[in-house]
Amino acid sequence: MSSVPVWAWLGVVVPLVALVVIVGETAAMEQRSLRPPRTSPGSVPEALQELAVQEVSIDAPDGVSLSAWYVPPRNGAAVALFHGYAGDRLQLTFEAVELARRGYGVLLGDARAHGRSGGEVTTHGDRERDDARAVLDFLADAAGSSTRLGVFGFSAGAT
Numbered sequence: 001m002s003s004v005p006v007w008a009w010l011g012v013v014v015p016l017v018a019l020v021v022i023v024g025e026t027a028a029m030e031q032r033s034l035r036p037p038r039t040s041p042g043s044v045p046e047a048l049q050e051l052a053v054q055e056v057s058i059d060a061p062d063g064v065s066l067s068a069w070y071v072p073p074r075n076g077a078a079v080a081l082f083h084g085y086a087g088d089r090l091q092l093t094f095e096a097v098e099l100a101r102r103g104y105g106v107l108l109g110d111a112r113a114h115g116r117s118g119g120e121v122t123t124h125g126d127r128e129r130d131d132a133r134a135v136l137d138f139l140a141d142a143a144g145s146s147t148r149l150g151v152f153g154f155s156a157g158a159t
Contacts, residue, residue, distance in 0.1 A: 034121040034122060034123075036085055036086040036113060036114060036122055039086075039087070039088045039090075039114075039115060040088070040115055040116060041088045041089050041090045041110065041115050041116065044069060045090065045093050047093060047097045048069065048071070048093065048096060048097060048100070051071050051097070051100045051101070052071060052072065053069045053070070053071055054069065054070045054071075054072075055067075055068075055069060055070075056068050056069070056070045056107075056138070056142075058109070058134055058135055058138045059134065060112065060119075060127070060130060060131045060134050061130045061133075061134060062127060062130070064112050064117070064118040064119040064127075064131070065117065065118040066109055066110065066111075066112065066117045066118070066131060066134070066135065067109060067110050067115060067116035067117045067118075068089065068107055068108060068109030068110065068135070069089060069096075069106075069107075069108045069109070070105070070106070070107050070108075070139075070142060071096070071100045071105055071106040071107075071108075072105050072142070072143065073103065073104055073105030073143050073144075073147055074103040074104075074105075075102070075103030075104060076146065076147055076148060077103075077104050077105065077147060077148040077149070077150065078104060078105030078106065078107065078139050078143040078147050078148070078149055078150070079099055079104050079105070079106055079107070079149070079150040079151065079152055080107045080109075080132075080135050080136055080139050080149070080150070080151045080152070081095055081096055081106065081107065081108045081109075081151075081152050081153070081154075081157075082109075082111065082132065082135075082151065082152070082153035082154070082157030082158070083110070083111065083114070083153075083154055083155075083157045084154045084155025084156045084157050084158075085122070085155060085156035086114070087114065087154075087155075087157075088110050088114050088115030088116075089108045089109055089110050089115055091154060092108060092152070092154060092157075093108070095152060096108045105139070105142075105143045105147065107135060107138070107139045107142075109135060111128060111131065111156075111157065112127065112128065112131055124156075125159055128159075132151070136149060136151070
């Protein structure tokens with residue numbers, strides 16, 4: 001019986017080690033993807049303070065609490081702003097200020113698992129669709145049934 005040369009074992013061991021490393025890194029990437037780094041918007045930015053901002057909470061259909069700032073409309077129209085992945089409502093402060101100064105109502109919130117909103121993981125659109133509907137329902141109720149509604153999203157918020 002002959003012994004197996006060392007280089008033959010390397011042909012088996014090296015691919016197995018590589019597979020373990022790749023699977024482990026893929027799992028780590030998935031975990032980072034589902035749990036974005038959480039930032040907190042803190043207090044209302046100075047640019048928004050002059051605009052009668054209200055802190056509001058919106059219940060998503062699955063019970064997750066979505067945190068937002070709301071500015072009532074003065075021109076019969078309101079816009080919901082949706083930020084990108086791993087961001088928070090501050091990502092769209094400029095747009096919110098410009099819209100509000102022109103009389104538009106603005107709802108500027110944190111997505112689930114972002115900022116001050118509840119939720120532990122992002123679902124990359126699955127539950128976020130229902131969240132967007134809840135945000136628009138809230139905006140329609142708060143602004144009044146005759147108010148025209150619009151949405152603006154950046155990056156993942158645009159999906």
